[in-house]
Amino acid sequence: MPRLEALNVTKVFGDRLFSKRRTVAVDDISLIIKEEKPTITAIAGESGSGKTTLARLLLGIIQPSAGAIHFGGQELAKMNRQDRKLFRRQVQAIFQDPFEVYNPFYKVDQVLTTPVHNFHLAASREAAQQLIADSLRLAGLQPEDTLGRYPHQLSGGQRQRIMVARALLLNPKIILADEPVSMVDASLRATILESLMKLKREMGISLIYITHDLTTAYQISENIYILYRGAVAEVGSVEQVIKAPQHPYTRLLVNSIPLPDPDLQWGGEPDVEAKAAAPSVSARSMQGCKFADRCPFVMAECHAAPPPLYHTNADRAVACYLYKEAEPVSGRAMAEYLAA
Amino acid sequence: MGSEVQINMVGDRVLDRDIHVLEVRDLRVRYQTAAGPVRAVNGVSFFLRPGERLGLVGESGSGKSTTALSLMRLLHEPAIIEGGEVLLNGVDLLRLSEEAMRKARFADISLIPQGAMNSLNPMMKIGEQLRDTVRAHRLTDSKATLDGHIHTVLASVDLRADIMEAYAHELSGGMKQRVCIAMGILLKPKVIIADEPTSALDVVVQRQVMETLGRVQKELGAAIVLVGHDMGLMAQFVNRIGVMYGGKLVEVGPVRDIFKDPLHPYTRLLIGSLPTLQSKEVFKGIPGLTPSLLAPPSGCMFHPRCPSMMAHCAVDVPPLVEIKPERWVACHLY
């Protein structure tokens, strides 16, 4: 049975009675993470793509406007206290580093003692100390180097690992990592990605890796969802999506990666760029494809209705009319297929 | 490994190797903190040829941003420029009067700051801010000539003239960064310092902004110092790279040579740690921590983390020397 499922979730902000503006932050996205086989699934997109909103939906921090998040077959919104608490323990998160995740008022210990206390993880003070020390060591830290300090007294890498330790305390099945390395220096980035891989390999934890960086997404994940303005543009295995992108937006993204090799020049397909260089003006053309106003291959039908996902390869689907010869596939079926 | 001497092309002319538009000699900057003095920039020397693109890379705390800001003399308390020379066409900027330095900023050497959103005045229209920048240096221009000039510059960074009537919050991040580029080139400086100009932008916008910056820099014939931590961006943009570690330059060389044949162990590990699309699930981080500048290691700053550490590395500070043409490195291995 699948563990964590987002089924056709949509999140609309500013949908209240008196507000004028509506923003569709997440538009009919389905994503499935199964327990049997630990995987890393990347959700990639630029700012405004809805990736953070999707993460918050998956964590149950906000409620979807339509569709549902299920955990262990039960709908999150309808769970009782007991099940909700279990969900909290089993689905945890790691955030982008800076100080933001730490309350500047407290020592770092506080982020570790809070879950121990709230989930009654330890019977005594000593047991709690032991548990915290163990999880710090699992995250590659020495308790005596980290405990009793304020967040600003630690390095970025130490702060990030404490967040990993916090998640590990609860012995979760799924960890959602929201841009875990974007604020970390290059030399540390590799080390932290390595420890995320370890969580999968050695502890059997599935990860949802949320990022704007396609290079690291390629390196650690099996499957990837490329989001554009809240909707899935392309989804599939990283080998397909990043190595041979099909959606014009994915191609633009991949071409824009500044590769650390002076001989691999930026750019490439000039026709993709010509139009994209103009900042998109109208955010109004919402009934058709969201990329239409930037797309060099735009056709009449692109403005009429949003394209469905077309199953172009065995393990990839693209939401673009350029591939309408292929079999259309529902987002849910595709998610099911990738999770299997 | 013999690195072939390359010919750097800028526009269509070959660089004259011996002309230096900017020369920094033994720059030292100290921060006075409650816990003691911190040598953020500790004897940095480099030069910049006309029209050249030099990248200054380093991790946080390596002193790259402090170096950039001290070239503009924009550091303030608790940072103190302790010593050194910053020669712009032979004139030492560090010895100029405050007034002369104010005149030199933007006109001779300009800064495109990190986080454009914070460097634009939210209460002033973009046009006013651009006009002010020019007026601070030239009082004579009429408003019509002034605006004509500003329109030309805006067009060169792909912005429409009507942006002059906008306030900063009405613009996207990429547009704000373009405004900052426009401001930086408004007075046709000879040297542009760009301090992580795209760190807050998405990749697509980043590429577009960098391409614009590259184009206007070429048109202007100005030299540029790009400060940043993103090796990918450096690989795509600069001619030469200076790698900083713990307040010092550890290696300087042409971009291709640095990527293909890094000499300093730190550069080697740094380049090895970069994620590429060639391999999966292989991660090589650099063990250890960045040095505390309060209690810096003796000898070479990198020796506690260095895989090729030798006994005297902990004692002697290696100087930055040119071990073969165009390749400078500060390491006892050479």
Add this chain to the structure above:
Amino acid sequence: MKTATLPGTTSYNAGSTRWGMARRGLAFFKNNRTFTFGLLLLLALYLFGVVGSQLTSPKRAEMGANPLNLRPTVKDPLGTDGLGRDMFAVMVIGIPNTFKIGFLAGAVGLVIGTCIGLFAGYYGGYADTLFSSFADVMLVIPALAILITVSAYVRVVTVEIMALIVGLLAWPLPARVIRSQTLSLRNRLFVEVARLSGANDFEIIMLQILPNLTAYLAASFVGAVSSGILTSVGLEVLGLGPQNVPTIGRTLFYAFKYQALFRGMWWWWGPPIVTLAIIFAGLFQLSISLDKYANPRLRGADRG
């Protein structure tokens, strides 16, 4: 302008010992001259009341206890008023009473304001709309008008009742400040982390949000005390304050009523006015120094 980052510049044991904390406290007063000055000003005034009350008896502050209209002498440093009260005794009793009303009113206003601000800011939505509009309406209605009405109805006004009445109207300003800060804090990542760690709303408000509002609470408290003193003095000057004990405002009320100004009795109207001036000078110093911490736009100013 962005300043470059400096890793490894933090000292790991600063402030961890009791001595270190005392030293940091001392450093705070040393670095915040305005704050220290304002505090000393208020403290001096309060001490004047406390010490002075040992030197005289409250009896002397009663009507007819002394000869009328005496100029200040060495024995009676502030003379007596037109009703035979020893002005020194009146001030010595009046100053602490005025302080008491101000602080009580400030505390009542702050507690109510903080609760409403936290609630409205944290939950947002309709609760927020409701409370914010209510607070805005309260801010617009002249408090004095309400107070005059209420005071006129309450028969015997004691110092405590006075403080309560004033305090009940002093909450909108703190509520607004606390609400806006809560609004920004509740979206901070550490609140989300606490929620993922199983904390409930009450724990998040009390343990995550409230401690970060310390500077705002202090600034709001000073503001509430100021407005509390100002309103209470205003009421007293109109003759609506506590009737049975002397306060600064009531002394002014009598001074005006018996035309001390025209009779040249400066020792009658002078001391209360000087006292008020000192109180507000002190509170002003406190509030501007706290503003530096509570107002992020001023915060960077002296740090560079």
